[in-house]
Structures are given as C-alpha cells and as structure tokens.
Amino acid sequence: MSTIRTLTGITTTGTPHLGNYVGAIRPAIKSSLQDDTESFFFLADYHALIKCWDPERVHESAREIAATWLALGLDTDRVTFYRQSDIPEIPELCWILTCMTAKGLMNRAHAYKDAVQKNEESDAKDPDKGITMGLFSYPVLMAADILMFNAHKVPVGKDQIQHLEMARDIAGRFNHHYGELFAMPEAVVGDTTAVLSGLDGRKMSKSYNNTIPLFVPEKKLRKLIMKIKTNSLEPGEPKDPDSCTLFEIWSAFATADEIAAKRRQYEEGAGWGQLKQELFEYLNDHLADPRARYEELMQDPGYVEQELRKGADKARNEASARLAKVRQAVGIRPLG
Template sequence: MNELVLTGIKPTGAVHLGNYIGAIKPALELAQNTEYQAIYFVADYHGLTTNPNPKEFRQLTYGIAATWLALGLDPEKVIFYRQSDVPEIFELNWILACFSPKGLMNRAHAYKAIVDSNKETHRENDYGVNMGVFTYPILMASDILLFQSNIVPVGKDQIQHVEIARDIAESFNRHYGDTFVLPAFQVEKETSVLPGLDGRKMSKSYGNTIPLFEEPTKLRKLINKIKTDSLPPEAPKDPETSILFMLYKEFATMEEIEEMREKFKRGIGWGEVKSELYQVINRFLEEPRKKYHELMSKPEEIDFILEKGAKKARERSLPFLKEVKRRIGM
C-alpha cells in the first residue's frame, strides 16, 4: 500500500511565496510520485482561532482552495476537501483531547510565544488565548491521524505539531494497542525558513510577505523592496547566502540557475538580480494567476470540487473512526 502524504493550509491571509515554496510546492511534487497517495485540505476551522470576519473568512477559504487548483492540483487524482466538511475530524479531536496532557499543550510554540509576549507587556499570561489557540495542536493531530498519514510536509516552524501528533498517537496506542500510524514530517531543507522582504522569516504577522498571485506591477515593486547588503555591483557575491538567489532557484530553469550562480561569482548588481528574479517569478505565475482569478469568480465551482472531495475523505475516514471508537468501548 502506498504511503499517504497529507498537507493542509489554513485561511488566515493571502497565500505568499513562503507558503508556496515551503509547503505547496513540495506537497505537489510528492503527489506526482506514484509511490504516494496524496491528501490536501483547506484547514478552515484552524483559521477560526483568530475570530475572523465571516465574509473575509469565506473568501480566504475559497482563496486557499483556488490556489491549490490553480497550481495544478488534480482533484480527480487526489483527495481534496474542506476541513469543516468532514465531521469525523472533530469527533476524533475530542477523543484525542482525552489522551493529550495539558503539559504538552503548554509547550506548544505558538502558545508559548503568546505567553512570553504577555509577560513582556506585563499582562496576564493567558491574555488573548482562547481554547482554540491552546488546543490547536490536538485538532492538527486529528487532521493527521484520522487518515493514517505517513508523511506531513511542513515548514521548519511546524515540525513540533507533527511531533505532538506522534506523542498523542503513542499515548493512545499504549492504552489500546497499535491503532494510529506515527507520522513523519518532511521539510525542504534549503527553504525551511524562507526570509521575507526585511530578512526575517516570511510571515503574514510580520507584514513582509510577497502574495503569490500579486499582479505584475505590484509584484515587481515588492521584489525591489527585498533587503540586500551594500556590496557594489562589481563585487563577487555568495549565491548560497542570498535571499534573492534562494527565491530565484525556485522558479528558474536549471540552465538559468547555473548562469545566475556564475553572475554572482563574477559580480552583479542587486538591481539586476531583482529584475531577473521578477522575470522568472512572473513567467511562472502567469497562467496560475489567471486560473486563480477565474476560480475565485466561480465559488460554486470550488464548492462542488470540495464537497466531492469531502465525500471521498469521509469514505476513507469513517471506517477508521469506527475502529477507534470500538477500541475505546463505544
């Protein structure tokens, strides 16, 4: 039986280059490998932790789905669904919560970051923390474990969530015997944390992202804002430490990459690098951008695809949930 690869993205903002390079691209590449069976989902309930505006939330959810489809995801060849359309996930979430120590949740990076921030600003430790935020790793574990996922492609900052899923699965398995598959994470090593416009990690919270389907003029302006050093054009530069080269490699051909590498070593101005980076990114995104906007104008078409995918997801997940319930005596 083929190993199962599972990837989900939550609708908390426009998909950016970091999302594409760190999670979407490697997940799509795995789907092309006949050794794997792929599952993709829109993690809409995960996005609810920030209490979003309903209209905006709906559009962001459609945006995630349209992004996958525009970038070449074939819903006929994979399982592709909206998290909220698969109720088995949320039933398993409660079961797993009963095997999740509070101490484990206390150590979750996202929760700890909020607590640390509150301490620095002299607020109550749990100020701004709803239970969705606190128990977020359990719902993610449910996403992963319900489908017996073997591999979960993640960014470096998401590794802990897969490790928590393993801890919860092991806790359950100790009580009831081998039930859950222990998932493994997969990180793209070279792009595990992609820098943003200001050199920090590319993140919506930092406001330093480049939206994936940005229109060409704005895309060029954002690329020109990427932070670089003050080396003069004629000075040799190290391509392996350059944000620009890191991005360039993800969208250029092998021949273009080697040519750019040589230009770095001989000396090239940052303005010229940014111009060529824009050219290869815009070239790659031209067709996906067009398809994305077409899909966003037809939400009913997206709904049809997601509902069809949810049916396949439930056909797979329901028998396993019944087995889980049988093991705990239900």
C-alpha cells in the same frame, strides 16, 4: 508496492505567496504524482479560528488557497483535497482524543508556553491572559486531523515537530487503552526545502508583512520586486549573490544553468535595477499561465466549491468508517 500516506494542512489565514509555493505547495504537488504516495491536502479552516477572528479573511483565504492549488495543477482525482470543516468526524474525534490527552502534555506545547512567557514578561497578573482554549488544545485538533486518516508521513516545519510528537503520544495512549486503531505518524522535515526571504530580508511571512503574493497582478509584482531590500553597491561593483534576496528567489525558480549565469552577473557587477527587472520578467513569465488559471478560478467559486465537495465525499467515506471503529472501541455504540 506499499503505499505511503501523506497529509498536509494549509491554514486559511492569508494569501499564498512565493515562499509558500517553493517551500510547500510545489514539493507537495510533485510528491502527489508518485505512484507509491497517497496524498491528503486540506484547508485547515478550524485551525484558522485560533488566531484569526475576521470571518471575511478566513473565507477569502480559503477561496484563494483552494484556487491556488488547483491553478498549479493539483490533480484532485489522484489526491484527497478537502476543507477541514466539511468533515464533521474530525471535531468528534478531536473530543474523544481530548478525553485521553493529559493536560500536562498540553502545558508543554511551545505556542502555549510562549504566550504565557509573554504575559509574564509584561507583568500581567494572569499568566493565561488572552489565551484561548483553541490555542491551548490546538495540538489535539492537529492530532485528530492526522489520525483520522492514519497518515504515515506529515511534512512540517521545524516549529511543528513537537506537535507531531504529541500526536504520537496521543495515538499511543489511545492504542494502549483501547487497542491498535491508529498508525503512528512521522514528521517529515525538509532540510533542503527552499525558504525564501521577503521584501525586508527576513523570512517571507505574512507575520512580517513582507510577502510577495504568488498571483499578484503583473504591475503589482514588478512594484514589489523593485521594493526588495538590497545594499548600496553601485553598478560595476562585484556583488555577493549568496547574501542577496533577489538571487535567492531567482534560484528557487531557475535551472542550474540559469543560476550559474546569474551568479556571473553578480560577480561582474550588474546593477540592482537590472537584476530586479530581470527577476521580475523571469517570474512574470513563469507564473503567467497559472496566474491566468487562478484568476479564472477566482471568478468561478462554484467550480472550486465542487472540487472541495468532491474531496470531502472521499474523505468522509474513510472518516466515517474509522470513527465508527473508534466509537465502538470507547463504548459509544448501540445498546442492542
């Protein structure tokens, strides 16, 4: 049986929320349990520095994200779970790849072009105003993350497809010049992946400040759910479940029978207060055990650190071997 190697990075800039769980964490953990899959999960703390210059936020986010994955049952004996900054071979590979990457390719990156466009629209004298080299060369670091472990599949959102294409371009150029050292990664875009709306009806995102943190305390969870935006239909009036954030979140967690029963409630005119209370009770029950484990882990950072170090040791065993081949290929090797 051939093994498919997958790699997923989680940027350490925020607190995991319900949307992160149903859209990325849950399917990733499920995939990691398949016998034909070899999974790499990492905390992308170097990537975090591109857009977050708050050291306490970056540090606390790493702790929260690591504790979240462990609390949700990630088996660190089956997967390689590590912190990006614990693998010094990655930034070294990033530099070598940077030396093979055309500036014109980076000029076409969406994030860079969007930043330039905003400057031009604001009549800034310098189109590159406020743009760091971290933002500009971000796709090269992403390529190094992927190529270091020769990942075959990289689950990404649609906004990251271009970066995977760039990683392929960079790998192809290196392979053409120095020999076939890197596998060609493929983007995996989950068209059926659940995307949740937030408190205001827009996509749940920390950028919109509309998230429901995954392991927020019980009282806070209820308060947030009660704040979810709904329309003005009264109890007794039929409601459209397919345009409702409450139903969307319910459907991401419930069984098929539970979803069908909830749909009937909407059609029969259940009140918003009742629907919100039932969603709170359902989510609270669903998250109770992993929340308790998460709270234990947050009080035991030494254990979380130990798990990350264990993963880093596994990752570095492979990274050092691959980097040695890359160094040999580019001519950085002993003289005799």
